[in-house]
Amino acid sequence: MTESAFTVVDLGGTTLRIGRYDDATGVVSAVRRVPTAGLAQHPGVPAADLQPKVVDQLSALAADAVERHGSAALGVAFAGPVTADGRVLAAPTVWGGGGAPLPLRQLLEDRLGLPVVVVNDLTAAVWRYVVDPDQQPFCLITVSSGIGCKVYRRGEVLLDAEGHGGELGHWTCDPAPDAPLCDCGGRGHLGGIASGRGVLAAARRAAQADPGGYARSALARPAPDPARLDSPAFVAAVRAGDRFATAVLRGAVAHLASAVTAVFTSIGVRRYILMGGFALALGQHYVRLLGEELERLGCFGLDPAEIRRMVVLGAPDDDHGLVGAGRLLAARGAGRTAVSAA
Numbered sequence: 001m002t003e004s005a006f007t008v009v010d011l012g013g014t015t016l017r018i019g020r021y022d023d024a025t026g027v028v029s030a031v032r033r034v035p036t037a038g039l040a041q042h043p044g045v046p047a048a049d050l051q052p053k054v055v056d057q058l059s060a061l062a063a064d065a066v067e068r069h070g071s072a073a074l075g076v077a078f079a080g081p082v083t084a085d086g087r088v089l090a091a092p093t094v095w096g097g098g099g100a101p102l103p104l105r106q107l108l109e110d111r112l113g114l115p116v117v118v119v120n121d122l123t124a125a126v127w128r129y130v131v132d133p134d135q136q137p138f139c140l141i142t143v144s145s146g147i148g149c150k151v152y153r154r155g156e157v158l159l160d161a162e163g164h165g166g167e168l169g170h171w172t173c174d175p176a177p178d179a180p181l182c183d184c185g186g187r188g189h190l191g192g193i194a195s196g197r198g199v200l201a202a203a204r205r206a207a208q209a210d211p212g213g214y215a216r217s218a219l220a221r222p223a224p225d226p227a228r229l230d231s232p233a234f235v236a237a238v239r240a241g242d243r244f245a246t247a248v249l250r251g252a253v254a255h256l257a258s259a260v261t262a263v264f265t266s267i268g269v270r271r272y273i274l275m276g277g278f279a280l281a282l283g284q285h286y287v288r289l290l291g292e293e294l295e296r297l298g299c300f301g302l303d304p305a306e307i308r309r310m311v312v313l314g315a316p317d318d319d320h321g322l323v324g325a326g327r328l329l330a331a332r333g334a335g336r337t338a339v340s341a342a
């Protein structure tokens with residue numbers, strides 16, 4: 001048994017991943033993936049019945065892994081808002097809408113008998129980029145099928161104790177009554193407009209408005225019918241320099257840039273790390289467009305060179321939650337002292 005190993009979990013709507021985090025090296029190994037025993041496996045089952053299924057699955061897998069890993073603590077990155085004391089407030093992708101708040105940290109500590117930390121998955125991901133607690137503040141932004149964000153500053157991720165915050169994806173950036181719909185049911189939210197899904201919808205609207213332009217674009221080759229356009233085809237067209245696709249993307253990115261300038265002007269954060277499948281697939285093309293839109297809007301008090309340095313890409317893999325959960329446990333001194341809930 002070594003004091004420097006933790007068991008880390010990334011619990012998403014479709015997949016539960018569990019692995020061993022080595023505190024000495026910061027590396028995650030022995031990762032196992034299983035389908036999450038939630039809505040994706042049991043469609044139509046109410047949240048109240050899915051919650052115990054997910055908890056049973058997680059605690060059984062964790063008990064086994066803790067033993068195998070010789071772990072001193074368990075860290076869970078969870079796909080939903082979580083309070084500071086580890087209560088899951090909602091998990092639409094895991095057990096659907098509804099369901100009472102679930103004291104997941106307490107349940108797991110009672111069953112496993114070791115310190116447990118449960119945090120939102122993006123909050124966990126933030127910790128991957130914390131090398132020194134006093135480092136420059138930064139904002140982690142994920143752009144995939146939705147958009148999320150979290151701000152790190154001086155040893156903490158800035159959130160309300162009830163889990164509010166980090167939801168730029170549900171910021172209303174287009175107040176028009178017919179603005180695009182968000183997954184949450186709201187209209188004109190950033191996540192409905194600038195996420196991967198939002199950009200595809202924008203491409204289809206652009207194709208309707210300019211069928212000739214679409215037909216001449218690189219998008220029309222893989223998808224002559226815009227309804228069949230998918231994310232890989234869109235990404236490939238932008239990467240190939242296609243003007244039609246790039247213009248669509250720029251329109252969406254402008255809204256994200258507007259959100260970034262609001263974060264910057266309100267709290268002065270000057271470093272933005274991009275993650276999420278859509279942003280990472282577009283890579284430097286995405287960073288460049290966002291930088292150009294930020295320059296166009298301006299960031300009060302910064303010169304253009306400073307603005308261009310604001311946005312960087314995160315690590316090009318899917319291990320953010322696992323590595324981050326391990327780093328968070330290490331930062332809280334898990335295995336050496338009691339794990340703080342703060």
Ligand SMILES: [Zn+2]
Pocket residue numbers: 169170171182183184185186189191192
């Ligand atoms: Zn929304």
